[in-house]
Amino acid sequence: MGQIILDQVTKSFGDVNVIPPLDLAIEDGEFTVFVGPSGCGKSTLLRLIAGLEDTTSGHIRIDGRDATELPPSKRGLAMVFQSYALYPHMTVRKNIAFPMKMAGVDKAEQKKRIDNAARALNLTDYLDRRPGQLSGGQRQRVAIGRAIVREPAAFLFDEPLSNLDAALRVGMRLEIGELHNRLKTTMIYVTHDQVEAMTMADKIVVLRAGVIEQVGSPLELYKKPRNVFVASFIGSPKMNLIEGATAAEHGATTIGVRPEHISVSPTEGMWKGRIGVAEHLGSDTFFHVHDTGLADMITIRAGGEIDLHHGDTVYLTPTPDKIHRFDQQGLRVA
Amino acid sequence: MATQHSKTAARWMISPAVIMLLAWMIIPLSLTLYFSFLRYNLLMPGTNPFVGFENYEYFFTDPGFQAALINTILLVVGVLIITVVGGIAFAILLDQPIKGQGIVRILVIAPFFVMPTVSALVWKNMFMNPVSGIFGHMAKSIGLAPFDFLSQAPLASIIGIVSWQWLPFATLILLTAMQSLDQEQLEAAEMDGASWWSRFWYIMLPHLSRAITVVILIQTIFLLSIFAEILVTTNGGPGTASTNLTYLIYAQSLLQYDVGLGSAGGVVAIILANIVAIFLMRMIGKNLDA
Numbered sequence A: 001m002g003q004i005i006l007d008q009v010t011k012s013f014g015d016v017n018v019i020p021p022l023d024l025a026i027e028d029g030e031f032t033v034f035v036g037p038s039g040c041g042k043s044t045l046l047r048l049i050a051g052l053e054d055t056t057s058g059h060i061r062i063d064g065r066d067a068t069e070l071p072p073s074k075r076g077l078a079m080v081f082q083s084y085a086l087y088p089h090m091t092v093r094k095n096i097a098f099p100m101k102m103a104g105v106d107k108a109e110q111k112k113r114i115d116n117a118a119r120a121l122n123l124t125d126y127l128d129r130r131p132g133q134l135s136g137g138q139r140q141r142v143a144i145g146r147a148i149v150r151e152p153a154a155f156l157f158d159e160p161l162s163n164l165d166a167a168l169r170v171g172m173r174l175e176i177g178e179l180h181n182r183l184k185t186t187m188i189y190v191t192h193d194q195v196e197a198m199t200m201a202d203k204i205v206v207l208r209a210g211v212i213e214q215v216g217s218p219l220e221l222y223k224k225p226r227n228v229f230v231a232s233f234i235g236s237p238k239m240n241l242i243e244g245a246t247a248a249e250h251g252a253t254t255i256g257v258r259p260e261h262i263s264v265s266p267t268e269g270m271w272k273g274r275i276g277v278a279e280h281l282g283s284d285t286f287f288h289v290h291d292t293g294l295a296d297m298i299t300i301r302a303g304g305e306i307d308l309h310h311g312d313t314v315y316l317t318p319t320p321d322k323i324h325r326f327d328q329q330g331l332r333v334a
Numbered sequence B: 001m002a003t004q005h006s007k008t009a010a011r012w013m014i015s016p017a018v019i020m021l022l023a024w025m026i027i028p029l030s031l032t033l034y035f036s037f038l039r040y041n042l043l044m045p046g047t048n049p050f051v052g053f054e055n056y057e058y059f060f061t062d063p064g065f066q067a068a069l070i071n072t073i074l075l076v077v078g079v080l081i082i083t084v085v086g087g088i089a090f091a092i093l094l095d096q097p098i099k100g101q102g103i104v105r106i107l108v109i110a111p112f113f114v115m116p117t118v119s120a121l122v123w124k125n126m127f128m129n130p131v132s133g134i135f136g137h138m139a140k141s142i143g144l145a146p147f148d149f150l151s152q153a154p155l156a157s158i159i160g161i162v163s164w165q166w167l168p169f170a171t172l173i174l175l176t177a178m179q180s181l182d183q184e185q186l187e188a189a190e191m192d193g194a195s196w197w198s199r200f201w202y203i204m205l206p207h208l209s210r211a212i213t214v215v216i217l218i219q220t221i222f223l224l225s226i227f228a229e230i231l232v233t234t235n236g237g238p239g240t241a242s243t244n245l246t247y248l249i250y251a252q253s254l255l256q257y258d259v260g261l262g263s264a265g266g267v268v269a270i271i272l273a274n275i276v277a278i279f280l281m282r283m284i285g286k287n288l289d290a
Helices: A042-050 A092-103 A107-120 A136-148 A166-183 A194-200 A218-223 A228-233 A245-249 B004-035 B054-061 B063-095 B101-113 B116-128 B134-141 B154-179 B183-191 B196-223 B228-233 B245-255 B259-288
Strands: A004-013 A016-026 A031-035 A057-062 A077-080 A154-158 A186-191 A203-208 A211-216 A240-243 A254-257 A262-265 A271-280 A284-290 A298-303 A313-318 A324-326
Touching: A004 A042, A016 A042, A016 A057, A016 A211, A031 A042, A031 A194, A042 A077, A042 A154, A042 A186, A077 A136, A077 B183, A092 A107, A092 A136, A107 A136, A136 A166, A166 A186, A166 A194, A186 A194, A194 A218, A203 A218, A203 A228, A211 A218, A211 A228, A228 A240, A228 A254, A228 A324, A240 A245, A240 A298, A245 A254, A262 A298, A284 A313, B004 B259, B054 B063, B054 B259, B063 B101, B063 B154, B063 B196, B063 B245, B101 B154, B116 B134, B116 B154, B116 B228, B154 B196, B154 B228, B183 B196, B196 B259, B228 B245, B245 B259
Parallel strands: A031 A186, A031 A203, A077 A154, A154 A186
Antiparallel strands: A004 A016, A004 A057, A203 A211, A240 A254, A254 A324, A262 A313, A271 A284, A271 A313, A284 A298
16 A cells, blocks of 8 residues: 655745645555656655655645654655665675664565565676675666565655666666556656656656646646646657747737647748758657747757758648647646 | 886986985884893993893883783773774764854864873863862862872873873764765665664764774874873873883883883884784774775
């Protein structure tokens, strides 16, 4: 079980109010991702749930039990830290055994769980090494192993992949995803990378300055961003935001069109522009189009085979039903 | 480019410094060694005949020798225990966020800047003196007889004074080590259900082990040659109760004007210090690798 409910939780450091009253429900077995720009309070929120920070007011309930005043070790949660936080003087085996040793699990059971975790995480050959002798990805797996053996109600991940290189990050993303499918345990994952959020989450919580901007499944957020912030934060490349007369034509203050929802043609279309940088990725081509009179730059995603280059004049046409409209407050107009 | 030629040139260039250093060390050492084999007493000038190991025989059979050896060990070990344990405690306390942290840290480090002679005199006259010392006043104010530290527990008193001087050093080194401990490790241990004591034992102490090694190594070297504190407080007494090897050598060579005997003591002290150094390096120097 691992249902976590935040009820009017706030956090202040001195006079600085980091998290204004916040409500959030995380259901059992869900993979929830907290995403937002640096300093938006997502790590603080995770540390509040973990118990590493005290809540200023409000309640945290884990499986229906009020855990607001419980110390971290009594909440039944396991955490994987950004720096892995392995114990450098202990072997991998002792690192993984540490939480069980503290809980007084008997030796035979310890060994069984260590072996299971090591097998699941491909660590069997490294059990007698020290963290200093392992690569980044292996350390990450040890940190996950140390979390697994506790059989926690929920896993908390604090930007676990940000210290890995791009290739490893993709691999570990898959491993964590598979782990969630196998264990079916609640996981809360903090990241500033919207790609990680989109690929792994059942539910994404977008945060800005401690305030939840939107909660929903990745596709909900992609299809129906509640406001301009979510619209520009979710999706890569970023959504094009257009203001002024063109927006007014659609009865909005701002309209947003995703790069993949604009078709490009060398001969005819709604908006005329000139191609700046063209990024040919093979599968896709990203064009940065200037001089449209709409915004500084409009980003377009087109097929990989398209034969347009720097300096070409092009015509752009947005897909009519994929235009997002936002009002003066930046909120979505239905 | 290090050609054969430039290497030779480099050797020529560096040799004055090396020769200077060698002379600096070798000449006093060999003179001491030479004097230790002579009957060389300043009260009987004139002949300095070669007497072989006679001086060494006198030194080893001196009634004070055994006591001095034991006192030296007690002094070194006692101060090490107090400063390392106290240093760890202070380092953990000073690592906590408190108001006026900077001032507190400077205050803690202050004793290290006081000269040994001065601090020993302050302790002797203002704290431990049964008539004018604070401890004596405190004892009297609660109706107890003042305790005469320096005559009734001379060695323990000196251990106390020396510990007071060296505690800041240990604290300083251990505090910097403490500050380099990754906070996430402590948080991870907290999540893992470790009590404060377990976190101290399994995380902090192993992290500090290297710094503790440094403290023990450096302090041992200095503590073997404690002298000023003994000279100004107890003069090695009563009897030989607070005489260590350094003080014994001083007492024999200078107080008895016997250069030969003092030199023999010096050579013995060098040999003993080297034995200790080798053992220390073997035992805990391993900690410094990797």
